[in-house]
Amino acid sequence: MNIRIPPADEQLAILERGTVDLHPKEELKKRLAESHEHQKPLRIKTGFDPTAPDLHLGHTVLIEKMAQFQRLGHEVTFLIGDYTALIGDPTGRNAMRPPLSEEQIQVNAKTYTDQVFKILDRDRTIIEWNSKWLGKLSFQEVIKLAARYNVARMLERRDFKDRFESNTQIAIHELLYPLMQAYDSVALVPDVELGGHDQIFNLNAGRHIMEQYGQRPQCVLTVGLLVGLDGRDKMSKSKGNHVGITEPAEVMYEKILNLPDETMWTWFPLLTDRSPDPASTPALEAKKALAQTLVARFHGEAAAAEVRAWSEAGRPAKNDERTKNTKLAAIMVELQLAGSMNEARQKIKQGGVHVDEQRVTDIAFTFPSGAAFELRVGKAKPRRLKVEAE
């Protein structure tokens, strides 16, 4: 299937959305114009460290950008950094990163390819592994590559600089990381390399090295980093402030609805093609729309509409669950609505526990066998339960 590549200005308008850095802009414009004129796709490269076990919305910002290129008719390469993972990019860290085992890399890479096609067009995506060329380099070739860069420039990179100045160790092989990533570009000869904005240094190293190897240097495009649910840090699974793209529709919807308002506005340009004006748009409405849009992206329009209706109806409990406990506090512990009996009693005392939307304050509250009811603790969604004591 062939997609007609639109004029450069039209393309640029789309590509600049959610983009932090794009340079050299004139060069990219020129190549986009050429691609339109000859209807010849540009080669787009994006590298992924196979470190994250699951994709979350933060990753999708970049993947969406790739998808935009695809929709404009370009050729996208999804590069799995299986060889670079042997080093582990220390970007943004103030310490070395422990290398991954080969098995772990395989598992993570599989997770990526399983999930990434929720967004990318599988038929129009080229998957590459950088072990294919990096694994073949001789020591001599590595030296030749290393000779094309210098330490002073390498130390311009923020995390290296910080570590150098604070006398924290920097292993020599870490300095090789940006060069390896740059060499990926020599191997693939992309027109554009995409990355998160924290990758800007590595992407520029790619430009430099390509030039050194007599190639036309790639253009560089970085996207903004998505702030996580806490409204503070970059979204990451280890911080627990993420929305996984395989999470159930309801969970996703609720997480997004619980976003701090300020954070929500920053999500629009990065994740959608709209940017409502905070001054004139009611925040709650905007947030619901955002949640619905994102749920629809991963679960379909129908599911998204359904979740929204469910949420607006007060999130009625859906499934029946069974328990052998008769004591309210014990049931809460069983359902992990409380971490311990003490905590359960505490919540009951504080009025956070509702049975059939009636507040229960008796910490010894016990259900008769056979009772069926709806239990809600705090802001969590209610659960429908049936007591089946012997």
Add this chain to the structure above:
RNA sequence: GGAGGGAUACCCAAGCGGCCAAAGGGACCAGACUGUAAAUCUGGCGCAUUUAUGCUUCGAAGGUUCGAAUCCUUCUCCCUCCA
């Protein structure tokens, strides 16, 4: 190699023989207020029990003592300065 400092609950951090289940802050949970947001206020935040009591905690193991997070011994791990 030499000198010194530290390890306290999820994180930071006080305590330095009894009044310590352990101050304070953050995070987190519940309530009020709200929009299932933010801000603010209130309560909670080791475990168990119908709440007052018991049990287990202060890097690890021993010891001194009526009594230890606090004193002593050994061990483990961190950090700073000098060479």
